[in-house]
Amino acid sequence: xxxxxxxxAQDLALARKPSSLAWYALLLVILLLIPxxxxxxxxxxxxxxxxxxxxxxxxxxxTGYTGLVSLGHAAFLxxxxxxxxxxxxxxxxxxxxxxxxxxxTAFAGVxxxxxxxxxxxLYLAIATLxxxxxxxxxxxxxxxxxxxxxxxxxxxxxxxxxxxTAPTGVYYLALGVLVLVVLLAMNILRSPLGRALVAxxxxxxxxxxxxxxxxxxxxxxxxxxxGITGLAGALFGLYVRHLAPDSFGVLLSIxxxxxxxxxxxxxxxxxxxxxxxxxxxxxxxxIVRDDLPFGIGRMxxxxxxxxxLILVLVIMFEPAGIHGRWLKLKRWCREFPLHKRAxxxxxxxxxxxxxxx
Amino acid sequence: xxxxxxxxxxxxxxxxxxxxxxxxxxxxGVSFDVRQGEVFSIIGPNGAGKTTIFNMISRIYTPxxxxxxxxxQDITNIAPHKIAGLGIARTFQNIELFANAxxxxxxxxxxxxxxxxxxxxxxxxxxxVRRAEVEHRRRAEEVIEFLGLQRYRDQLxxxxxxxxxxxxxxxxxxxxxxxxxxxxxxxxGLNVEETEEMAFWIEDITKDLGITIxxxxxxxxxxTAVSDRVMALNxxxxxxxxxxxEVQSDPEVIRAYIGGEPEPTSDSAAGAAPGDVP
Numbered sequence: 001x002x003x004x005x006x007x008x009a010q011d012l013a014l015a016r017k018p019s020s021l022a023w024y025a026l027l028l029v030i031l032l033l034i035p036x037x038x039x040x041x042x043x044x045x046x047x048x049x050x051x052x053x054x055x056x057x058x059x060x061x062x063t064g065y066t067g068l069v070s071l072g073h074a075a076f077l078x079x080x081x082x083x084x085x086x087x088x089x090x091x092x093x094x095x096x097x098x099x100x101x102x103x104x105t106a107f108a109g110v111x112x113x114x115x116x117x118x119x120x121x122l123y124l125a126i127a128t129l130x131x132x133x134x135x136x137x138x139x140x141x142x143x144x145x146x147x148x149x150x151x152x153x154x155x156x157x158x159x160x161x162x163x164x165t166a167p168t169g170v171y172y173l174a175l176g177v178l179v180l181v182v183l184l185a186m187n188i189l190r191s192p193l194g195r196a197l198v199a200x201x202x203x204x205x206x207x208x209x210x211x212x213x214x215x216x217x218x219x220x221x222x223x224x225x226x227g228i229t230g231l232a233g234a235l236f237g238l239y240v241r242h243l244a245p246d247s248f249g250v251l252l253s254i255x256x257x258x259x260x261x262x263x264x265x266x267x268x269x270x271x272x273x274x275x276x277x278x279x280x281x282x283x284x285x286x287i288v289r290d291d292l293p294f295g296i297g298r299m300x301x302x303x304x305x306x307x308x309l310i311l312v313l314v315i316m317f318e319p320a321g322i323h324g325r326w327l328k329l330k331r332w333c334r335e336f337p338l339h340k341r342a343x344x345x346x347x348x349x350x351x352x353x354x355x356x357x
Numbered sequence: 358x359x360x361x362x363x364x365x366x367x368x369x370x371x372x373x374x375x376x377x378x379x380x381x382x383x384x385x386g387v388s389f390d391v392r393q394g395e396v397f398s399i400i401g402p403n404g405a406g407k408t409t410i411f412n413m414i415s416r417i418y419t420p421x422x423x424x425x426x427x428x429x430q431d432i433t434n435i436a437p438h439k440i441a442g443l444g445i446a447r448t449f450q451n452i453e454l455f456a457n458a459x460x461x462x463x464x465x466x467x468x469x470x471x472x473x474x475x476x477x478x479x480x481x482x483x484x485x486v487r488r489a490e491v492e493h494r495r496r497a498e499e500v501i502e503f504l505g506l507q508r509y510r511d512q513l514x515x516x517x518x519x520x521x522x523x524x525x526x527x528x529x530x531x532x533x534x535x536x537x538x539x540x541x542x543x544x545x546g547l548n549v550e551e552t553e554e555m556a557f558w559i560e561d562i563t564k565d566l567g568i569t570i571x572x573x574x575x576x577x578x579x580x581t582a583v584s585d586r587v588m589a590l591n592x593x594x595x596x597x598x599x600x601x602x603e604v605q606s607d608p609e610v611i612r613a614y615i616g617g618e619p620e621p622t623s624d625s626a627a628g629a630a631p632g633d634v635p
Binding site for chain 2: 008203209
């Protein structure tokens with residue numbers, strides 16, 4: 001608003017201000033230099049954050065922007081991981097197997113999207129939960145394809161003669177995919193497709209009478225979200241090197257939902273903040289575990305209960321998530337001595353959606 | 358009315374329209390024709406079936422019986438999301454805007470039925486998408502100018518006063534470039550001045566843009582000011598049809614509103630708004 005606009009095309013720019021473009025470029029340069037400067041441990045942890053962030057962007061498009069809750073997104077991660085690993089072991093080059101994994105998962109998204117078109121809120125959550133369990137079950141039983149309980153070793157891929165090895169190779173690959181996926185999501189959000197999704201989230205009836213085909217767009221949302229999550233799954237496979245069916249269960253789905261809620265519904269930056277938080281919380285717990293008083297650190301189930309507690313606190317005190325907090329912090333810094341206290345009051349408005357009633 | 362039951366002599370026509378919800382007959386045997394370029398108002402007490410008719414035209418409900426024709430095309434069984442593309446837009450009685458989006462974003466959603474770029478090219482934001490977006494923006498800007506909404510352009514709907522939101526609903530409907538506009542109680546919740554302003558907007562829309570309007574309205578002053586013809590409904594059936602004055606002096610209509618025999622001297626009911634007398 002501070003900037004005078006002289007052309008309609010200015011509203012279509014990816015970055016609102018040229019300065020933020022410069023910040024993102026700087027961030028990218030730093031991220032590109034990390035493998036050169038930090039130890040392998042941190043490079044591995046960062047790749048894990050990137051993979052979660054890709055899945056987070058995928059789920060954000062579905063839950064944050066279209067208002068459709070999915071408690072079965074780990075299944076898409078699993079489908080992507082297995083699809084990529086199986087294709088690689090069949091000798092398909094990685095340059096093909098990665099996009100194919102995304103497309104196969106997108107198709108799986110359509111398969112779950114169409115029967116759940118008329119569901120909303122809790123019913124959709126339960127249906128996707130069931131879908132997630134079914135996928136785990138199928139992976140366990142279909143051992144001729146997936147290796148069943150024994151798991152599936154993921155071959156080391158190579159692109160143009162470059163072998164993608166565990167920490168550094170996966171790091172750059174995941175970073176590249178994350179950047180592409182974020183660009184894709186930004187393109188969606190500035191085009192009619194993104195507007196249609198948000199319209200469906202906010203008011204279905206109204207969206208329909210504006211000419212938005214609800215069935216089509218919900219299916220598209222499921223497909224894109226699943227496809228992106230499938231890409232994250234393929235990278236996850238390369239990261240862990242060995243797939244097992246139980247790593248794609250309900251707990252992972254809940255973690256993914258936590259990413260979008262803690263990050264802040266309806267914000268791409270939120271998906272990335274949330275991924276950073278959710279992927280690194282277990283590490284933080286591991287570090288402070290031994291120093292906690294009264295043996296809290298040795299209690300079983302510390303991690304899931306902390307996740308739960310944090311999720312509840314975020315929903316109660318900051319429905320806009322980390323992203324909302326971030327916006328408030330920026331504003332506070334800008335206005336510091338003159339800030340109005342009311343602007344930073346506890347917020348009780350939730351993302352308005354017909355579907356989350 | 359019954360004479361032309363089979364003829365389609367209107368730009369928009371409804372034939373023997375009926376809507377049953379279980380045992381409740383919300384609308385029964387309603388037929389009417391709307392001529393191109395006219396303002397056609399539907400009045401009636403609460404529960405008369407006015408909004409039900411609107412919901413049937415915009416295909417939120419599927420009629421239990423009867424047919425709907427628009428510009429020579431049978432629209433009775435068309436998918437609800439295709440209605441906007443045919444040139445029928447509507448506003449809602451209880452504002453149905455996207456409250457967490459800016460005014461401009463709301464108008465751009467109104468342009469959705471004119472977006473033809475394939476989804477795949479939107480994902481990579483091809484130059485064709487950019488060109489189409491700039492064009493949508495230009496059209497939205499025309500509507501903003503037409504209705505004088507410039508100073509609210511970038512504000513969130515949630516922060517706008519009620520009267521302005523009503524105009525934004527109108528603007529969003531205009532963004533679909535309709536040929537037929539359905540206005541569901543455009544003046545409800547507005548004060549006297551805002552209602553007068555609404556009458557001006559409606560007049561501008563028919564005169565300047567040549568859009569045909571079907572309007573559901575309680576404020577008889579507004580109905581009289583803008584309507585070419587009025588249809589009065591009660592309990593799902595037509596009571597009277599004609600000019601505003603004719604309908605308001607119709608004994609059946611007066612009985613439906615007041616609930617008694619009309620006084621023989623009251624020939625000018627025009628000023629007395631019947632309001633929400635059940």
